[in-house]
Amino acid sequence: MTFPRKLGLLLLITAIGAAVGYEAGLALPSLRWFFSFAAEPVTWFGEARPIKNWIGHAICLGLALAGLLMIVFGGGFQWNPLTLRKFSRFRSIGRGWLSFRILVILLFVALLDQVLVGKRALAVKHDGHWVFPAFVQKIFTEREFGGSDDQETNYRELHEKFSKEGGGNRVILAPIPWDPTFDSDDVVQRPLVETDGKLYRPGETEPYNGQAVKFRAEAADEKVVVSRFRKGVRDGNALLYGTGQEFLGREVWKQGVRESTTAPEGTAELPTGQWIEEIFPPAPPTMKARHYLGTDSKGWDIAAQMFGGLQVIFKASVFYLVLTYGIGIILGGLSGYFGGWFDLILQRVIEVLSNVPFLLVVMIITANLGRDNIQLANILLIYCFFSWMYVATYLRTSTYKEKARDYVAAARVQGAGTIRVIFRHILPNALSPIVTLLPFSVAGLTTSLTAMDFLGFGLPDRYPSWGRVLDDGTSNLTSPWIVTSVFVVMVGLLILVTFVGEAIREAFDPKKFTTYR
Numbered sequence: 001m002t003f004p005r006k007l008g009l010l011l012l013i014t015a016i017g018a019a020v021g022y023e024a025g026l027a028l029p030s031l032r033w034f035f036s037f038a039a040e041p042v043t044w045f046g047e048a049r050p051i052k053n054w055i056g057h058a059i060c061l062g063l064a065l066a067g068l069l070m071i072v073f074g075g076g077f078q079w080n081p082l083t084l085r086k087f088s089r090f091r092s093i094g095r096g097w098l099s100f101r102i103l104v105i106l107l108f109v110a111l112l113d114q115v116l117v118g119k120r121a122l123a124v125k126h127d128g129h130w131v132f133p134a135f136v137q138k139i140f141t142e143r144e145f146g147g148s149d150d151q152e153t154n155y156r157e158l159h160e161k162f163s164k165e166g167g168g169n170r171v172i173l174a175p176i177p178w179d180p181t182f183d184s185d186d187v188v189q190r191p192l193v194e195t196d197g198k199l200y201r202p203g204e205t206e207p208y209n210g211q212a213v214k215f216r217a218e219a220a221d222e223k224v225v226v227s228r229f230r231k232g233v234r235d236g237n238a239l240l241y242g243t244g245q246e247f248l249g250r251e252v253w254k255q256g257v258r259e260s261t262t263a264p265e266g267t268a269e270l271p272t273g274q275w276i277e278e279i280f281p282p283a284p285p286t287m288k289a290r291h292y293l294g295t296d297s298k299g300w301d302i303a304a305q306m307f308g309g310l311q312v313i314f315k316a317s318v319f320y321l322v323l324t325y326g327i328g329i330i331l332g333g334l335s336g337y338f339g340g341w342f343d344l345i346l347q348r349v350i351e352v353l354s355n356v357p358f359l360l361v362v363m364i365i366t367a368n369l370g371r372d373n374i375q376l377a378n379i380l381l382i383y384c385f386f387s388w389m390y391v392a393t394y395l396r397t398s399t400y401k402e403k404a405r406d407y408v409a410a411a412r413v414q415g416a417g418t419i420r421v422i423f424r425h426i427l428p429n430a431l432s433p434i435v436t437l438l439p440f441s442v443a444g445l446t447t448s449l450t451a452m453d454f455l456g457f458g459l460p461d462r463y464p465s466w467g468r469v470l471d472d473g474t475s476n477l478t479s480p481w482i483v484t485s486v487f488v489v490m491v492g493l494l495i496l497v498t499f500v501g502e503a504i505r506e507a508f509d510p511k512k513f514t515t516y517r
Helices: 003-023 031-035 054-073 081-092 094-111 155-165 302-338 340-354 358-369 376-385 388-402 406-413 418-430 432-455 466-475 480-507
Strands: 042-044 047-049 123-126 129-131 170-172 188-191 193-195 198-200 210-215 223-230 233-241 247-254 257-261 276-279
Touching: 003 031, 003 054, 031 054, 081 094, 081 480, 094 302, 094 480, 155 170, 223 247, 302 340, 302 376, 302 388, 302 418, 302 432, 302 466, 302 480, 340 388, 358 376, 376 432, 388 418, 388 432, 406 418, 418 432, 432 466, 432 480, 466 480
Parallel strands: none
Antiparallel strands: 042 047, 123 129, 123 170, 188 276, 193 198, 210 223, 210 276, 223 233, 233 247, 247 257
């Protein structure tokens, strides 16, 4: 089976799987994104008729048609031997080929979607029955799992509840059990370790300095005492609370010794557990709460935001490359082949658009639409509108040169039409400069999206964004895990993409691998 037919079959399976899964009430990993747009009624003959997310079905229909066309007309495709040699040279360039494989692995990881990241449980066993909340559209309420409320279940709390109760009930959470946005704990609790009469954070050798809390043994959410610690012992004010959380009084401690108290005589601390450190966001990394990279100032998990941002980058890159390079290749090929008035008009259009400031256009559109109404598609359409010109210019130059070759004249003599000459004969030989631009275009898109979000003119808060995390980190430099996380992830991705781009440019360089005799 030829490459176009394999690709067409993949598109067809993807479209059918997404549409059938949605209609069956499933939420399949990554495929559910096609139906994440707002479902609005469609007007037919002046009457608004509700259609179940028609945008998603339109996307699936377009993918299915593209797949069918590639299956039907892709049988005669053959790779150019020169192109195959170039790909072979690319594989021989170590760091580029390794970076490419790492990017493919990252893409596969991103496609796993809610299997890795999400607040909904992967599976719940309750009273002998299994349900899979993360993979269905249905929202399960707390009442369905033995609770008393009709709100959506908090599966992290349900996991703790089932773990304490024992028995056969269980909850299987994602490795990162947090949504990338609008999902936070107000307070992170970390138990402190007491050694030789002093408190320590787990794994640290320096005594604890800060505030610690003890809770009632029977009610883990009711405070008994809140006390200040210095060098591992009580030093400062301590507040006492009763069984109804009423304030009982204040104690003053000095180097572990109580000096005074305002609590009623005979007041004693209720039975409690160990001392707990309460950490308000931004909270540092903690394994217990599964905040592996900590939280930002809103309490949102940074690891989940890094994963969600990576997904947005991959989605944007696919959309951007297909649209930008599709338009640029078509217009550039036609301009270089026909020349004349068509080429003259297209060049004047390119000159005008090249002088329009991209960021200013985004700011104007964002101000008029409102940031909350901005979609990823809006940003990408604007970006593509100003990006196809560079692709068209490169291909126009290559087409001008290639159309004078003998093989083009031979194709015309044999009766080949204009479209066949351009896209079947000239394009494969003129595509080398375009291929080398691909990785660097992805790198440019990544930095542009991040920069716009950093400046506040990008995607709204419902989209995970590296730029927004970076902005939050620069505003909270006392919490270095925020800036460090986004810096390492973003720079790492850009380095991988750059290595791939350099390897492709080297492999496709005719001067490096051509010997003149």
